[in-house]
Amino acid sequence: MSQVDLVIRGGKVVSPDHIIEASVAIDNGIIVAVGHDDLMPSAREDIRADGLYLLPGAIDSHVHFRDPGYPNKETWKTGSAAAACGGVTTVFEMPNTNPATGTVEALRIKQKAAESSYVDFGIHGLFGDDTVDRLEELLDAGVTSFKAFVGNTFGNLPAPTDGCLLEGFEKLAPLGIRTVVHAENSSIMARRQAKLQAAGRNDPFAHLAARPAVAEIEAIGRVVTLAEWTGARVHIAHHSSADSLYLLREAKRRGVDVTAETCPQYMLMNVNEMSRLGGILRLNPPIREARHNQPLWDALMDGTIDMIATDHAPHTPEEKTRESIWDCDCGFPGVETQMPLMLTEINKDRATLMDYVRWSSVNPAKAWGLYGVKGVIAAGSHADIAIVDMDKQGVVNQGKLQSVSKISPWNGRVVKGYPIHTLVRGRFVMRDGALVQDAAGWGVSVKAVQKMPTPKPRNTETYTTAILTRPEGAPVSARPSADVIEGKLP
Structure with a gap:
């Protein structure tokens, strides 16, 4: 891997399932590697995070x-x-x-x-x-x-x-x-x-x-x-x-x-x-x-x-x-x-x-x-990271x-417990507890x-659009919806 923008070294990365000691490499606003420090690429900038936690x-x-x-x-x-x-x-x-x-x-x-x-x-x-x-x-x-x-x-x-x-x-x-x-x-x-x-x-x-x-x-x-x-x-x-x-x-x-x-x-x-x-x-x-x-x-x-x-x-x-x-x-x-x-x-x-x-x-x-x-x-x-000092x-x-x-x-x-650095897409917007003034507009x-999961609409035959386009005299539906039949709805 060629040289990247930033490597955060020596911190503890937190997820919902575990906390691991790992370094994080960031390039062009994206996290490109999370792992042992010896495996990190060279970087234009290094920052030490010893004793600190890296939170999304x-x-x-x-x-x-x-x-x-x-x-x-x-x-x-x-x-x-x-x-x-x-x-x-x-x-x-x-x-x-x-x-x-x-x-x-x-x-x-x-x-x-x-x-x-x-x-x-x-x-x-x-x-x-x-x-x-x-x-x-x-x-x-x-x-x-x-x-x-x-x-x-x-x-x-x-x-x-x-x-x-x-x-x-x-x-x-x-x-x-x-x-x-x-x-x-x-x-x-x-x-x-x-x-x-x-x-x-x-x-x-x-x-x-x-x-x-x-x-x-x-x-x-x-x-x-x-x-x-x-x-x-x-x-x-x-x-x-x-x-x-x-x-x-x-x-x-x-x-x-x-x-x-x-x-x-x-x-x-x-x-x-x-x-x-x-x-x-x-x-x-x-x-x-x-x-x-x-x-x-x-x-x-x-x-x-x-x-x-x-x-x-x-x-x-x-x-x-x-x-x-x-x-x-x-x-x-x-x-x-x-x-x-x-x-x-x-x-x-x-x-x-x-x-x-x-x-x-x-x-x-x-x-x-x-x-x-x-x-x-x-x-x-995205390299959206809060670097936290739990002892501060x-x-x-x-x-x-x-x-x-x-x-x-x-x-x-x-x-x-304080965030001491905040990165948004790889750029510091707060560093050493101080706002990075020129990051305004980042x-x-x-x-x-944004990508929402597949939608699951229900009872669509009763929707306003459906009743307005239904032929005159047609019933709302031939039978109750499966959800009603199966007792899923009151």
Whole structure:
């Protein structure tokens, strides 16, 4: 083998199944060899990683970079810089920007903004009543996936009607495209919030009272039912409640293609911090009681929940510290702090580094059709690597975050375990703990390498397109589908 660009020597390479001492050779952004150091080719640059761990770069499927529309909160450049400094090499960005990513014109504006990204990215298009007729058009224009805001959140985008959800799933099921769902019942929450406000409840705990676990339970059940019927792929965002985990377990047991994420805040924080943090801790779904923390961690361990995401949702300090909880914007930055927070728990022996790689990289890569290209350190894959020092200790300092949003509930938290180098397709975007400034714009869309598994649409004879083209008087189907006959569907 001729001389390559870079060899990382002496580190420990982590996969979901093992940790091995190996060196990694990289050329033209691709990993070309993983193995014994003596077998590595010569390189234009060597870097020593003795005592360090090489993890596939984290893939965060849930970030809000607020660009276009809200540069006072975040931009693609600052949000992706935060990702780079957090060991995150690929992000999937949400559509509740201004304009919302529901037209090709709005998508083009976002794609232009993303040209400043330090890390690779996917873009979730908006799935709603006003966009359901444009899903295929948006896919052709470059979106990788979709987001349905079944529960209201920042931007106040209207929740899709159930008829829209069914029709959209009918369109996406044959294409194999996955839809992210913010699964909370908007009607329940709006009614309860109105009553709380009328009663003068403006305290931080009122936000939780307005968004009970049953709102998540109902919405997940509804979404899974429609996905199961159509064969559509769905992804439950920011799973927050222990009480709704049974729905995921049962759906997966029946073979529904549903994946789910949770976030560090739902496993590591609870309402006990609410009095101290107030509106800083306001987010959707809400931080819940302490009884939810461990079951969510257990669900990650047993595969009920597939992955870690952050719901990176930055706002300015002023927007997070208003007197009334209803006036505090929902969310906080998280893409930069996720890895140190989770590695700290690994250092406490709550899980292994192999588990963490499964949650942070492998499973997201599989869910979004990237596995093999991303999510693994192996010959032929992109050289997306987080080089981690598990012994490095520090304290989260909100003032030093790369995000525009210099306010975090994690401020002052002691952590142990940090990414110290981040490579995206072989290029350092963070080195020795510092952002590589001239790497801005290195990130590209993952659309070109995305390849979803073969789709498995179901009950297609009942799809909207089928009933509109069926001759007048013809029955919907001659007999029930095989899934109903075999008892696979309720």
